[in-house]
Amino acid sequence: MDYQKELEERIELLEEKKELAVRMTKKDYIRAGVFTLICLVLVILGAFLA
């Protein structure tokens, strides 16, 4: 196998910006942010638990 040639081909593919995977959408980022906030609130509330 010509490693360099194979690598070159794959990098060309990346540079063409061909989508290799399904991207996270803005909605997904917002959802992750909401989950993070919920966890943060729970952690803060935990400080007031006995």
Next chain:
Amino acid sequence: MNQKVENEINHEVYCGILPMKDTERTCGFLDALLILSGYCIATWSYTQGAYLTGLVSFKRLLITSVAGALLMLLVYQLPVILSTRFGIDIWIWLRSVFGVKGVKIISVLVIIVNFPWYAVCCDLFAKSMINLASAFGVDPAMLPPGTELGLELLCVVVGTALAWSGVKTIGWTTRILVPLLLTVGIFVVVVAFRNVPFSAIWNYAPSAEMVAETLPGKTPNEIYLLALEANFAFVITLVGGMAGVPRQCKSEKAAYYAGVLGQGVAGSFFVIIGAVMMIAMQYKGFSNLDPNELTDPTRMLSTMASPIAALASLLLVAFANIGTQAVGSYLYGVTLKSSFQKISYHKLILILCAYVAVLCIWGGVEEHFGTFLTITACVYAPLAALLFVDFFFVRRQGLDFRSAYEMKGHTNYVYTHGFNLVGIIVLAIGFCLSLLVYDPISGTIHSHILFKLTPTGFSLIGTGVIYFLISKFPPIRRYLRKDTAVSPITKPFDRYRVPPRQNIFMLPFIHLICWFLTAPYGLKIKKVNMEGIKPPYLVLGSHHSFTDFYVTPLALFPHRANYISELEGFE
């Protein structure tokens, strides 16, 4: 393409660093979740649970183990999407952060501080086996000398053997193993709750003496923060190997949530089981036993259920440790491969195997466990912060792949003799930040205000902010972004946005400053034929010097100006 070449390519993709094509992706959300859960579920989860019962109540333990762990994971795991998007390991990206030579040192450092975990894993596996033998009436003292070490080495060797053929074998193993482990976990919880009243576990709180023994002189809230810190430090240990599985996923969301839930839910579930077992065994009057024995499900099940149930649990727990060893060898084998491209994957996992074996033979890891855990947390938090800020804010999700793969003629990530001094210095600062807040060896809190963020949390935020701010300085930005020509920031300005007007409240201040700056030179403005001219209008003026910027506002007053400039001056 003949079969041999295809096999070689597959090997370089799955056990190497070639960017993975979309057609080569094998993992969906469930596969990734199972593999990462298999990695996180090990006997050390029980140890973590037992440690936490000595600090906080059961309710606080639930909050810190689940919400605390998820909070940290949801933030630091976000950059794994780069692995899915480009099919590369994070260590390829980190070449831009530390330089092509710097990344080798950092990856080796991360592995040196991470791998004592695996020696602990092997030790717990061996102890679990010996406990079972004693439950079946075999006196541990009668076992031949070196039995424990032999069992530890067996765990290392079998784990490495599973990692030998790559992630596909591990995938199949975890598909069977993880559901069985979760079943055993549920069984353990049921047995504990049948033997001990629900209220005894739910209302559990450690005695004041117990807390004072573990952490003398601390307030309840400081102890809560230390329990939270223990969970932050526990989950952030995955950062070095977090991309090995996500790069094989077909969707960024699947990869991200598999990492978050694998550790934050499956791993935390076993931390809680460890705590439940500890509380149940204490309730049953076994508190005089060694903590490792108290949280050994084999011991608990043979005490509260039957030796047969214990045997079943042992076999699974044993496989869990071996599974962790296998996934760990694979993930860090690929990490090393990212840094040492010319050494084969098989040689690298053998080196890792030898390192764990040496640690097992030395036998001093458990004794220095606290120190090692502290050092790991100090390294991982700044590493995670650098990756996060670099990916989202400095390089804005673009990389010069040719420089990252050190292709001929592409040297953007060589920086200073192969080292990115900015990245390495910020990592060192981040390492010191957590120690500035808390000294884990003496247990001294240096800053009570910053301690509220926890040492790992403060180090993560502090490193990220420092890296972001210094990357804004033009000379440092030019140093960091040598790849701008290849990977330009295409959206520094929103070219479609209507230009905002100058803030009217700033107008008197601007006028005043301009007047002060020009007054010493006796500036006089003569307005000819300007009567009746109202905005909007276009001013075309010659640009003699930078004094123009002070003269123009005075000439236009009380009207406000929008200055037009070429974008190249700012990009």
